[in-house]
Amino acid sequence: MYQIEFQLADQRLSGLASFSSERPIENKAQLSAVLTQKPVMVMLHGWQDNAASFAPLFGKLSERFHIIAIDWPGHGLSTSRSADNFYHFVDYVDDLAQLVALLDQPQVTLVGHSMGALVAVCFAAAFGDKVDSLMLIEGLAPLSETAESTPDRLRQGIVSRQRYRARAQQRQNRSMDSFQQALDLRCAVNGLMPEQIKPVVARAVLQRDGRWYWRHDNRLRCDSLYRMAHEQSRALVASVQCPVLSIIGETGYRKLKREQPDAQGWQQLEQIEVAGGHHCHLQSPERVADEILLFNSNFNALV
Template sequence: MFPIEFQLSEQRLSGLASFPVGHPIVDKPLLSGVLSQKPVMLMLHGWQDNAASFAPLFGPLAEHFHIIAIDWPGHGLSAPRAADNFYHFIDYVDDLAQLVDLLDQPRVTLVGHSMGAIISVCYAAAFSDKVLALNLIEGLAPLSEATLNTVDRLRKGIQSRQRYRARAQQRQSRSMATLQQAVDLRCAVNGVLPEQIQPLVERAVYQQDGRCYWRHDNRLRCDSLYRMSPDHAEALIAAVNCPVLSIVGQTGYQALKLEQPASSGWQHLEQVVVAGGHHCHLQSPVRVAEEIVSFSSKFNALAQ
């Protein structure tokens, strides 16, 4: 894997690529020659993860794709959002739109995990001509809730920001004595083995004065001010016209498992269940990669 960076209009994104780029920050001319050799696959991680979440998939998929995995703003090595901003979900879709424009490809294949999967769906709905296929790992429809929750959602969202601001001045970043302690914490939260989560944790922390600190922006923990209604989510699902592969973990979020994918509102959806939980791509990377390759082969999305 090779480091890569993109400068968006208001944001710098860091990431990992399956190919060398020869320059810290890439642009259209630099990428045009390299990316013409294979189809481009963008990998988009979940909340409080980072690009290294996809490290186990690089090996089996790099034969078929030029892979780029990014750190979302406020995650991994990417810059946080400006001090006067928070992390509105829909802004991630704008980040993705800018990134795809920088890649300057006819169409790209998207692989998203959890939050990254939902962002992928929203982007594919709005820009269907830019997406060849969606591979959604433990994520599917945009999060939605009944409109009767709107006022409560707004109130609690603002209150969470007020609590963040009140604590910001005296807050000390949570530290850990060793990298292993950080790994153990993530293992406990995500139900994975240390060797499965280690690359992600190494990218998620920095060391200072002999201690380890999390890199992610604490504003990520603030609640959303707004969530789509079910009608809004259904409209986005209906607008996705590319092939969609849903990959869910056997012990992951049960609500993601569809009894009848063909009648779920998606135009072209297949679903497979693999061993593992919410981070099944870390637990069963070979199987997940095989499913992505098999799915992509159905519509000539692989390098020849």
């Protein structure tokens, strides 16, 4: 794996790639001689994870794809959003659109985990001509709620920002004694073994003056000011025309399991279950990689 950087209009996205290139990528021409022979796969991580969450999948998948796994803004080694901004969900779709434009490929394959899966669905709905298939790990339709929930959602979001501003200085100074403490915290929160989450934690922390700090932007923890209505989420799902593979963990989010996926509005959706929980791609990376390759081979055989 190689470090990679992309310069967007207002952000610098860092990430990992299966190929080496000059940094940062600022225009289409820089990758034109690199992204040949194989299709391009873009990997999109979940909330407060980073590109390293896909590291266990690189080995097998890079034999068939050029792989790019990004750190979302405010995550990993990417820059944070400007001081007058927060992390609106739809802005991640814009980030992805800028990245895909820089790649300058006819189409890309998108692999998303959790929040990254939801962003991938929205992008595929809006720019279907740029996506040949979706691989969604523990994530499906964009989060939605009833329209009647809007006032409460707005209030909760504003209050969370007020709370963030009041605690900003204190939170910036929070630190840990060691890398092991950071690793133990993530293991406890995510129910993972140290060896499974260690690469993610290594990319998520920095050491300064003998202390360890999380890199992620604390504004990520602020609640959204709004959430889509159910009708909007269903409209996006119904607009996704490419083949979709849904991968869920045996002990992951049960609400993701679809007994009748067609009833949810998906045009082409196949769902499989693998060992593990919400981070099943870290717990069963070989199986997840195999299922992605099999799905890709099957739908390509039909084209």
